[in-house]
Amino acid sequence: MRIVCIGAGPAGLYFAISAKMRDAGHDITVIERDPPGATYGWGVVYWENLLDTLYRNDRESAERIRAASTLWQEQVVAMRGRDKAYLGGYGYSVNRAPLLEILAERAAQLGVDVRYEHAADDLSEFADADLIVVADGANSRTRQRYAGEFGTQVDHGRNPYIWLGTDRVFDMFTFDFEETPEGWIWFHAYPSSAGISTFIVECQDTTWRRLGLDQMGPEDTVGLLERIFAGQLRGGSLISQSRGKPAAWQRFTQVYNQTWLHENMVLIGDAAHTTHFTIGSGTRLAMLDAIVLAQYLFDHGDTTAALKEFDEEGHAQLRLAQTAARTSMAWFENLDRYADRGAVDFTFAMAGRHSVQPPWRYQQHLINQNLLVRKGKRLAGVGQRWLRARRRGESWR
Structure with missing residues (x-):
C-alpha cells in the first residue's frame, strides 16, 4: 500500500513505524513542513501503561524512549509557596526533541521515507497514494481545508498559558499557586x-x-514570572527560547471532528482530537491512535472497513478522555472558587476534579499526607517499577 503521512510528530512517525513493522511491503512517506529538530515546548509526561504498550509494539524505539526519559515521584501542591499537600504516584517525562529524533531514526531504519521542509499545500501531489494519514497537529492545515467534510469544531480555552523551561530541577511533579494583588497565577513543573x-x-x-x-515581550514576561515564582525557583531561571524561538502565550485549542474520515484521508492524533494538557494524555493518545490504525489496516483486507472501524471505535473510546479533559480545563478556569481552602482540601478538590469522590477517599487523602506513609508508598512504587520492567524484559534502572 502507498501511504503518505502528513506531519512528523509522534502520531505520524509512530504510525509509520507501526505500519511498517506489520507489513514491510508498505511504501510509506512522512512529510513535514518544518526542518528536522524543530519542535515547540519542552517535556511531555507518560505513565507505565504507555511504556508497556510501546514495548509490546516496538521494543527498539521503546528502549530508546525509556533511556531518554526522566522519572518523577509524587506530586506536591503548594499554595502561596508555603502551605503544601501531596498526592502519590509516579511517572516519566521525555523532551519532545529527543522523542521525535528517536522516532524519525527508527522510521528511517525500517525504510520509511521521512522528508522535512516539505509543505503539503496541494494534495494532488499525492494522487497515487492509497491512504493519506493526516497527523499535522491541532492546527492542521489539511484538516482545515476539509473542515466541512470532517465536521470540524475548534474552540479555545479561556485561560492563557505559556510553556517554558527552567534550570531548577524538580524531582516531583509540582503545582504551585501564587496569589498576587491582580489574582491567582500558577505553574506545574516536572523534570x-x-x-x-x-x-x-x-x-x-x-x-x-x-x-x-x-502587553509584555518575552524578556519582560520571563522577568515578571521569575519574580512571582522566586521562592519555588530557588535561584533558578526560566528559559523561553526553545529551538531558537521564544515561547508565546497560548489558549488551549479544543479540536473535535464528527468523523476522522474523508475519501482516502484519515485524521489521527491532535489533528483528530485534543485533550487539555492538565490530564497529560496528548502524546499517549497520539501514539495509541498510530498503533490502533496500523493494526486495523493489518487485520482487515479491506482498507475502507479498517478505516471505518478505526473511526467508530476511536470515537467511542475517546469519549471518557475528552470528557475528563474538558472538566479539568473548566476546573482550572474557575480556580478562584476553590482557592480559599487550605492546601490539603484544595489538593483533594483538584485531584477529584474529574469525578465525584466517595467519602472514604478524603480520609485516605489525609492519611497520605503523613511522611511515613508517603515514604512507604514511594518504596512500593520502586517495587512496582521493578516488576513492570521485569515483565517487559527491560533492564532495571
Whole structure:
C-alpha cells in the first residue's frame, strides 16, 4: 500500500513505524513542513501503561524512549509557596526533541521515507497514494481545508498559558499557586531532561491582563514570572527560547471532528482530537491512535472497513478522555472558587476534579499526607517499577 503521512510528530512517525513493522511491503512517506529538530515546548509526561504498550509494539524505539526519559515521584501542591499537600504516584517525562529524533531514526531504519521542509499545500501531489494519514497537529492545515467534510469544531480555552523551561530541577511533579494583588497565577513543573525541567504557567484572563502580561515581550514576561515564582525557583531561571524561538502565550485549542474520515484521508492524533494538557494524555493518545490504525489496516483486507472501524471505535473510546479533559480545563478556569481552602482540601478538590469522590477517599487523602506513609508508598512504587520492567524484559534502572 502507498501511504503518505502528513506531519512528523509522534502520531505520524509512530504510525509509520507501526505500519511498517506489520507489513514491510508498505511504501510509506512522512512529510513535514518544518526542518528536522524543530519542535515547540519542552517535556511531555507518560505513565507505565504507555511504556508497556510501546514495548509490546516496538521494543527498539521503546528502549530508546525509556533511556531518554526522566522519572518523577509524587506530586506536591503548594499554595502561596508555603502551605503544601501531596498526592502519590509516579511517572516519566521525555523532551519532545529527543522523542521525535528517536522516532524519525527508527522510521528511517525500517525504510520509511521521512522528508522535512516539505509543505503539503496541494494534495494532488499525492494522487497515487492509497491512504493519506493526516497527523499535522491541532492546527492542521489539511484538516482545515476539509473542515466541512470532517465536521470540524475548534474552540479555545479561556485561560492563557505559556510553556517554558527552567534550570531548577524538580524531582516531583509540582503545582504551585501564587496569589498576587491582580489574582491567582500558577505553574506545574516536572523534570524533562538532565538539568532542565518543564515549567508551564497558567492564569485566568483577568489576572493575565491586570499583570500586564498581554502587553509584555518575552524578556519582560520571563522577568515578571521569575519574580512571582522566586521562592519555588530557588535561584533558578526560566528559559523561553526553545529551538531558537521564544515561547508565546497560548489558549488551549479544543479540536473535535464528527468523523476522522474523508475519501482516502484519515485524521489521527491532535489533528483528530485534543485533550487539555492538565490530564497529560496528548502524546499517549497520539501514539495509541498510530498503533490502533496500523493494526486495523493489518487485520482487515479491506482498507475502507479498517478505516471505518478505526473511526467508530476511536470515537467511542475517546469519549471518557475528552470528557475528563474538558472538566479539568473548566476546573482550572474557575480556580478562584476553590482557592480559599487550605492546601490539603484544595489538593483533594483538584485531584477529584474529574469525578465525584466517595467519602472514604478524603480520609485516605489525609492519611497520605503523613511522611511515613508517603515514604512507604514511594518504596512500593520502586517495587512496582521493578516488576513492570521485569515483565517487559527491560533492564532495571
